[in-house]
Amino acid sequence: MDRITAAQVFVTIAERGSLTATAEQLDMSRAMVTRYLGEMEAWVGARLFHRSTRRISLSSAGEAALERCREMLALAGNIAQDGSEDMDDPRGILRIACAQSLAEASLAAATAAYLKRYPRASVFLQVADKVTNLVEERIDLAIRITNQLDPGMIARRLGECASVICAAPTYLAAHGTPQRAEDLARHNCLTYAYYGKSLWNFDRPGTTLSVPVSGNLGSNDSVVLMHAAIAGAGIAMQPVFSVAPRIARGELAVVLPDESPSPLGIHALYASREYQTATMRSMLDFLLGWFAEDENLPHLPCPA
Incomplete structure (x- = not known):
């Protein structure tokens, strides 16, 4: 069997951690992936992976072989002309x-x-x-x-x-509008990813200001927090690309327009x-x- 292909199969298994994922990535049958792996182990004279019903991991022999196979593939890539993977025709x-x-x-x-x-x-x-x-x-x-x-x-x-601090007009009418970033610590802020304290960072000339905020609603989904803000639940820090149409329609208002949340x-x-x-x-x-x-x-x- 082709040792370059066998090396490619072995390296892909190591990177993907799965024979099935390797088969899909390389457009092979799982049986063919298993055959190439068997050939590699026969050539090396050792087991390349520890296998269980749920996990596959490199053996010590596999770790040594992986580096050599990557070097071989890099060398082959420099000299081979592979028409099936032309950069002008990805597939x-x-x-x-x-x-x-x-x-x-x-x-x-x-x-x-x-x-x-x-x-x-x-x-x-x-x-x-x-x-x-x-x-x-x-x-x-x-x-x-x-x-x-x-x-x-x-x-x-x-x-x-870029991010923006925003809230529904109804929230601001009921609770007031923050004038400085520090004022956010006294408002109900909708926190991303976990409940409790969170830090919102702002860029100021020569420094970064971190404001500890908290609120009674958090989520691991920023879209959920956007809809909660529209419903008047509190103040949110949102990606501009997500809330710009909502701001244009008046569903949300920009809070602290002169402050600059640190970009991500x-x-x-x-x-x-x-x-x-x-x-x-x-x-x-x-x-x-x-x-x-x-x-x-x-x-x-x-x-x-």
Whole structure:
């Protein structure tokens, strides 16, 4: 059997943590993946993985073989001309995870535009406001909005997400309008991801101000908090791209227009820089260009 392909199969199993996920990524049957793995173990003369009914992990021999196989694949990639994965013609499925707010505001449109350009590719969007385990959930690419990246993850910054403090006019009429960022500590603030204390950060000349806020409603879904704010539940910090249409319609009002919430990075996270498919590479480049265009993310309406 082809040792380059066998090495590719072995490396993909190590990165994805699953024979089934490897079969799907490489467009092979699971039986063929098992055969290639068996050939690799025969050539190495040792078991490459510890396997159980729920988990697969590298053995010590596998760890040593993995580095050699990656080097071999990198060398092969420099000299091979693989017509089936031409950068001008990406193909195959790409699984992408992202938050609902970003999917609704921009990523669904970005994906549609990408597929018009590359019609032989296909995309599955997994929409959920949670941290995704790329290997366990068989995700090729996760798009996250955060400034706190796991140092063990491979990330590419695609753009910047501006935020805005907002509330329903009914809430502000009943409870007053904060005049300074520090005033938020005395208001019912809708917190993201967990209940209790939270810090909202603001950029001021030469410094960053962190305001501890709290409230009686929290959620791990920013869209839920947006709808709660519209219903008058409290003050929310929201991505501009998510609430700009609601502000334009008068459902929400900008609070503290002279304060600047610290922006968050929009990042693409993936498991490995090595041996990426043409579909993955082209999608990363496409999204970098997409988020660089101002019109692809909604903006706040200009003040009257």
